[in-house]
Amino acid sequence: MKIHEYQAKALLTRYGVATPRGEPVFSAEAAAEAAARLGADRVVVKAQIHAGGRGKGGGVKLADDPAAAARIAGEMIGMTLVTAQTGPAGRVVSRVLIEEGLDIATELYLGLLIDRAEQKPLFMASAAGGMDIEQVAADTPELIHKVHIDPGLGLAAFQARGLAEAIGLTGGPARKAAALMQRVYAAFLAIDASMIEINPLVVTGAGDVLALDAKVTLDDNASFRHVDLADLRDLAEEEPLETEASKHELNYIRLDGTIGCMVNGAGLAMATMDIIKLAGGEPANFLDVGGGASAEQIKSAFQILLSDTKVKAVLINIFGGILRCDILAEGVIAAVKELGVDVPVVIRMEGTNVDEGKRMLARSGLNFSTADSMGEAADVVVGLAAVA
Amino acid sequence: MAILIDAQTRLLVQGLTGREGTFHARQAADYGTTVVGGVTPGKGGTTHDGFPVFNTVESAVRATGADASVLFVPPSVAADAVMEAADAGVALIVCITEGIPTLDMMRALAFLEGRPSRLIGPNCPGLISPGRAKAGIIPGHICREGRVGIVSKSGTLTYEAIHQLTRLGLGQTTCLGIGGDPLIGTSFIDALELFEADDETEAVVLIGEIGGTAEEDAAAFIRASVRKPVVGFIAGQTAPPGRRMGHAGAIISGGKGTASEKMAALSGAGVTVVNSPSEIGAAVAERLRSESGAGVAAGTHSGI
Numbered sequence: 001m002k003i004h005e006y007q008a009k010a011l012l013t014r015y016g017v018a019t020p021r022g023e024p025v026f027s028a029e030a031a032a033e034a035a036a037r038l039g040a041d042r043v044v045v046k047a048q049i050h051a052g053g054r055g056k057g058g059g060v061k062l063a064d065d066p067a068a069a070a071r072i073a074g075e076m077i078g079m080t081l082v083t084a085q086t087g088p089a090g091r092v093v094s095r096v097l098i099e100e101g102l103d104i105a106t107e108l109y110l111g112l113l114i115d116r117a118e119q120k121p122l123f124m125a126s127a128a129g130g131m132d133i134e135q136v137a138a139d140t141p142e143l144i145h146k147v148h149i150d151p152g153l154g155l156a157a158f159q160a161r162g163l164a165e166a167i168g169l170t171g172g173p174a175r176k177a178a179a180l181m182q183r184v185y186a187a188f189l190a191i192d193a194s195m196i197e198i199n200p201l202v203v204t205g206a207g208d209v210l211a212l213d214a215k216v217t218l219d220d221n222a223s224f225r226h227v228d229l230a231d232l233r234d235l236a237e238e239e240p241l242e243t244e245a246s247k248h249e250l251n252y253i254r255l256d257g258t259i260g261c262m263v264n265g266a267g268l269a270m271a272t273m274d275i276i277k278l279a280g281g282e283p284a285n286f287l288d289v290g291g292g293a294s295a296e297q298i299k300s301a302f303q304i305l306l307s308d309t310k311v312k313a314v315l316i317n318i319f320g321g322i323l324r325c326d327i328l329a330e331g332v333i334a335a336v337k338e339l340g341v342d343v344p345v346v347i348r349m350e351g352t353n354v355d356e357g358k359r360m361l362a363r364s365g366l367n368f369s370t371a372d373s374m375g376e377a378a379d380v381v382v383g384l385a386a387v388a
Numbered sequence: 389m390a391i392l393i394d395a396q397t398r399l400l401v402q403g404l405t406g407r408e409g410t411f412h413a414r415q416a417a418d419y420g421t422t423v424v425g426g427v428t429p430g431k432g433g434t435t436h437d438g439f440p441v442f443n444t445v446e447s448a449v450r451a452t453g454a455d456a457s458v459l460f461v462p463p464s465v466a467a468d469a470v471m472e473a474a475d476a477g478v479a480l481i482v483c484i485t486e487g488i489p490t491l492d493m494m495r496a497l498a499f500l501e502g503r504p505s506r507l508i509g510p511n512c513p514g515l516i517s518p519g520r521a522k523a524g525i526i527p528g529h530i531c532r533e534g535r536v537g538i539v540s541k542s543g544t545l546t547y548e549a550i551h552q553l554t555r556l557g558l559g560q561t562t563c564l565g566i567g568g569d570p571l572i573g574t575s576f577i578d579a580l581e582l583f584e585a586d587d588e589t590e591a592v593v594l595i596g597e598i599g600g601t602a603e604e605d606a607a608a609f610i611r612a613s614v615r616k617p618v619v620g621f622i623a624g625q626t627a628p629p630g631r632r633m634g635h636a637g638a639i640i641s642g643g644k645g646t647a648s649e650k651m652a653a654l655s656g657a658g659v660t661v662v663n664s665p666s667e668i669g670a671a672v673a674e675r676l677r678s679e680s681g682a683g684v685a686a687g688t689h690s691g692i
Contacts, residue, residue, distance in 0.1 A: 085630075114490055114491075114494060114570060114571065116570045116571065116600045116601070116602075116637070117600070117601060117602075117605070119494060119497050119498075119571050120494070120498075121494070134642045134643060137642070138643075150498075151494050151495055151498040152498060189491065192489055192490075192491055194490060219489055219490050219491070220636075221463060221487045221488060221489045221490065221636065222489035222490075222491065222492075224463075224464055225464070225489075251634045253628075253631050253633065255628065263544075264544055265542060265543045265544030265545060265634075266542065266568060266597075266633055266634025266635040266638060267540070267541060267542020267543065267544065267545035267546075267568065267595070267597055267623045267634075267635070267638075268542065268543075268544040268545040268547075268548060268623075268665075269633070269634060270545075270597060270598070270623035270624040270626075270627055270633050270634075270638070271542075271545050271548070271621070271623040271665040272665075273624075273626045273627070274623065274624070274625045274626050274647075274663075274664070274665065275664055275665055275666060276626075277625070277626045278663060278664050283626060286627070286631075286633055286634070288634040291525070291543065291544075319544040319545075319547045319548055319551070320527075321513070321525055321526070321527045321543070321544060321547055350547075350548075350551060351527060351530065351547060351551075352527060352529075373666055374548065374664075374665055374666045375664060375666035375667075378666075
């Protein structure tokens, strides 16, 4: 789960990570009040959306007094912010963070995630802060310093000191940065983060070290033990159909094509999208109904697929292992009857109870096309979508 | 020989008394696997569907001589169950459970380091050596004994590949799902090493997907150490970056982990990489035909 910058900072603060003073607001008036409360010479108004690159897109601005903060916040709230990471449609800004302006001497980078190959946490630090770190990694990988963390020991003090030195810090700022890194690691473990990125980490003119920005992604698999963090989810940042799908324990991702797909299993679902593309079509979505879907879930899946008005034809590709083909057929027949589906539906199923499933489809009197292989199914559905 | 499990395997089911455990223990036993019992804390001393139930893996191993365990336990306790099995000395631990927190798996994998147990998964369909034994959820009826090994990150896509092979008369030595999570116990490389050393396996199918670098690592290993023909497919050629495609591990991030990089790496290592998932079976038949010299039909290889 992605969370907003102000939420990430609040979480990190709980574990002793220094961040600038600030508060999120939802209106221009509240922005003026927040700026006045901060009492800083200058405040920063930062649009809160789940995407980076906000500065270049006009989502981060300075204000010299509360009136200016109100004016800028008023402009930002409600605007559609387009950044390199939002895609061309952009994101509507519903809240901004009002934060004290700092006297910044140095901008650095910190990142923490799990290295899949090493199966250990990886701490990364760079003196090239405030920039697009992926660009830095591509152009000048030697500027990114990395240490792997022993899961049993945690980030050792010497490792943190080493990273601080590697990114050019000395004296007080080096000590403060090393301590901050250990706190970031403590937060990572405590909240079950899958990634924490601080870009930039700043050293002020006075030698303080703070997280000026923070991006935290939480591991959805661990949400059961972090009930307190569930409120951080911002449904406005999610595609409504994806939210609806998650309520039915369906895994749905909306895409731009015209062929709706319903598949069991993530790998087969991706492969089905691929084969549609190879047949000359474009998938409208990724939809994994999971290993043991019920007839009810199949119906919900259909409902979600058809809510996307771009869908001109539907391909159902099920390899029944645990999910039996007769259960699938029952769900599909019920959904088509109840929802009054008017786009062509192509069904390819294989595996457990496939003959019974096929008999049920044939007996239903409904207009399904069937196919015996994935390749054939893709050709048929792409053809139907083209003439629809 | 198959790899990892065969007719001699003595299988334990952790989470036997749950819905999935009950169903798949029965399926495995009916397939001919020697299922020696199950573990459900608090239910030790009872029997369930004819299988003895134990409170701990240790007591189960002591009583039954189990050397493999398949786990159908909830995600919140699965990593602990993996460690319990390893601590009891179970040689092969197959974790089917999906949705285990990544940090739990990180700790479990650290616990396994230096211990002799092998972990398959998590978030995987397990494995089957057709005609001999199975541990997991791969349907037995789509498999056939033969000479092709399969290793895959996916579940149902593996069934698809098995089905294509079986339809072409190409049986399998062992079909192994290694799982779609970011942290897993057995890698492509481990499986390739086992298949390369297995006398019965004549060709290997490798099914990868977007995310991580496991396929690139496998390609480097194949180039250096695999003489048998390998056919590969990578799912997610059309997946958009930054979106998790179902599996926790299936995400293109920071421009890394794309299908095209993986396909290029495998092709460069001599793997026959198919663009379409429907061509996996035919590509294996073709590789076996050309390996066995002029004009020998693919069917010869499946002659069991």
